[in-house]
Every structure is written in structure tokens, then in C-alpha cells.
Amino acid sequence: MSKKKFFLKKPKWIRIKLPENFNKIQKIKNKLRKNNLHTVCESAQCPNLSECFSNGTVTFMILGNICTRKCNFCAVLHGRPHSSIVDSEEPKKILKIVNLMKINHVVITSVNRDDLKDGGAQHFANCIKIIKKKNPNIKVEILVPDFKKKHNLVLKILKKNPPDIFNHNIENVPRLYKKVRPGSNYKNSLNLLYKFKVQNPNIPTKSGLMLGLGETLKEVIQVLKDLKNHGVSMITIGQYLQPSKKHFPVQKYASLKEFSELEKISFDIGFKNVFCGPLVRSSYHADIQ
Numbered sequence: 001m002s003k004k005k006f007f008l009k010k011p012k013w014i015r016i017k018l019p020e021n022f023n024k025i026q027k028i029k030n031k032l033r034k035n036n037l038h039t040v041c042e043s044a045q046c047p048n049l050s051e052c053f054s055n056g057t058v059t060f061m062i063l064g065n066i067c068t069r070k071c072n073f074c075a076v077l078h079g080r081p082h083s084s085i086v087d088s089e090e091p092k093k094i095l096k097i098v099n100l101m102k103i104n105h106v107v108i109t110s111v112n113r114d115d116l117k118d119g120g121a122q123h124f125a126n127c128i129k130i131i132k133k134k135n136p137n138i139k140v141e142i143l144v145p146d147f148k149k150k151h152n153l154v155l156k157i158l159k160k161n162p163p164d165i166f167n168h169n170i171e172n173v174p175r176l177y178k179k180v181r182p183g184s185n186y187k188n189s190l191n192l193l194y195k196f197k198v199q200n201p202n203i204p205t206k207s208g209l210m211l212g213l214g215e216t217l218k219e220v221i222q223v224l225k226d227l228k229n230h231g232v233s234m235i236t237i238g239q240y241l242q243p244s245k246k247h248f249p250v251q252k253y254a255s256l257k258e259f260s261e262l263e264k265i266s267f268d269i270g271f272k273n274v275f276c277g278p279l280v281r282s283s284y285h286a287d288i289q
Contacts, residue, residue, distance in 0.1 A: 011255075059108070063110045067112045072179065073240060104139065107143060109144070117150075118153050143168070146192055166197075167207065170208070170209060171184075221265060259278065
């Protein structure tokens with residue numbers, strides 16, 4: 001007889017805000033669909049979608065909506081991309097939406113594209129270049145994959161058109177990588193952040209962590225220290241929420257007190273910017289961060 005899976009009940013402090021302006025949200029979605037653009041807000045089932053879209057902010061997801069990795073915590077579709085041909089018009093489409101929505105802080109992320117020689121780095125650079133050329137005052141933050149063993153090529157490409165903030169999520173503790181982040185490597189992620197910082201000492205580097213996957217406080221603190229020692233100055237810490245029954249189950253819901261304690265610990269370790277809370281995500285209120 002098979003055992004039933006046990007699912008934790010969400011605590012009262014996990015409250016996803018209902019849409020305040022449904023029409024505005026729908027208009028943004030229509031604009032995105034019309035231009036064949038994707039957002040991680042929708043693809044990753046972000047709990048803050050309604051709030052962010054209501055405020056006129058989005059996180060663009062470039063290079064398609066199919067990821068070549070299968071992380072057990074992520075809702076983004078995975079498999080083989082429909083085509084190895086990258087949409088060369090995508091940077092222009094993003095610029096069009098940025099102008100229409102009058103976005104001053106643009107966040108661009110992507111699926112993993114291990115099938116591409118540069119992992120998609122040139123496409124990131126093209127997006128940065130066209131936005132900055134149109135309006136140098138717009139801040140561009142990129143949330144990148146780990147690019148596996150393509151770091152030298154990636155950094156060479158980004159050197160010509162660097163972002164204002166370089167973000168790569170470490171996600172969780174190394175002990176759990178094989179369960180929740182297969183195909184990725186903890187040290188490889190740290191090295192990417194470090195190498196970018198060495199090459200671009202004046203550009204802030206940022207990373208993010210999820211709680212509730214089975215990690216201990218001691219492990220989280222060690223990850224924070226590792227990130228700080230690798231040049232990261234900005235950190236986001238949020239609660240993992242299981243996208244579906246097929247995904248990795250939540251092991252624990254961190255309390256508000258625990259988030260508050262981690263915020264203090266992070267500042268004590270030396271982070272200049274800490275954004276910590278149950279529904280915090282990498283790009284949540286990125287302009288404020």
C-alpha cells in the first residue's frame with residue numbers, strides 16, 4: 001500500500017494579494033502576448049504577480065519559455081526548446097514595452113539554455129545595449145542562469161554591455177542541490193558571481209535564497225557567508241511555495257520571526273542590502289531594493 005504524501009498547511013502569514021486592478025493586469029498580459037514576450041512572473045507562478053502587474057512592473061524572461069534544466073522547485077516548463085534560433089527582435093520588443101509602461105528599473109531573466117554555445121549571454125547583452133542606448137538612465141538588472149562551464153565566454157560578452165546589477169540565485173544549500181537543483185553546482189554558482197565581481201568591481205552583485213526545502217539555519221548562515229566572501233552585496237530571502245503536487249514538497253514554513261532574525265544576521269555578515277520575508281522573490285520591488 002503506497003503512502004500518502006503529507007502536505008503542510010500554509011500559515012496565516014502566507015497571504016497572496018488578490019488583484020486590485022484586474023483591467024490593468026489584463027492589459028499588460030495582452031501587450032506581452034501581442035509581442036510574444038514571456039515573464040517569469042507568469043511562468044514561475046510568482047505569488048506577487050497581481051501586485052507587481054497592478055503597479056506596472058514585470059520581470060521579462062528571454063530566450064523562450066522552455067528550460068533545458070528540470071529543477072524540482074520550479075514551475076517553468078522544461079524540455080527541449082522548440083528552436084535553437086534566438087528571436088533577434090526580442091530586445092526591441094522588450095524596449096517597446098519598457099517605453100509603454102515607463103519602467104525605470106528593468107529586470108531581465110531567462111530560462112537555462114544549455115543548448116546555446118554562450119548560454120544566451122549575447123542575448124542578455126543585446127537587451128542591455130538597446131535599452132541603455134535609448135535611455136541611459138534606466139537601470140537594467142539581469143538575473144542569469146549559472147551558464148555551466150561557459151563563464152569566460154559569458155563574462156567577455158557582458159564586459160562590453162554590463163548591467164547595473166548582476167543577479168544569480170544560489171537558491172538553497174549545497175547539501176540539497178541534487179534533490180532540488182539537479183544539473184547545477186553550488187561552487188559553479190559562487191564562482192560565476194565572484195568572477196563577475198572581479199571583472200566589474202563597481203557593479204553590485206546579488207543573489208537569492210529560498211527557505212523551506214529542508215535546510216538548517218546553520219547551513220543558511222554558511223551560504224550567506226559564502227556569498228559575502230564571493231563579493232555579493234545584495235541578498236533576497238523568501239519562502240519556497242510548492243507550485244504543484246508534482247514538485248518538491250515544502251518541508252517547513254519559516255516564521256516571521258525567523259525571517260527577521262535572518263535579516264539581522266545578513267546585515268551582521270556584511271550585506272549592504274537585505275530583502276527578507278515570506279513572499280520576497282529576487283525581483284520583488286527590485287527598484288526599491
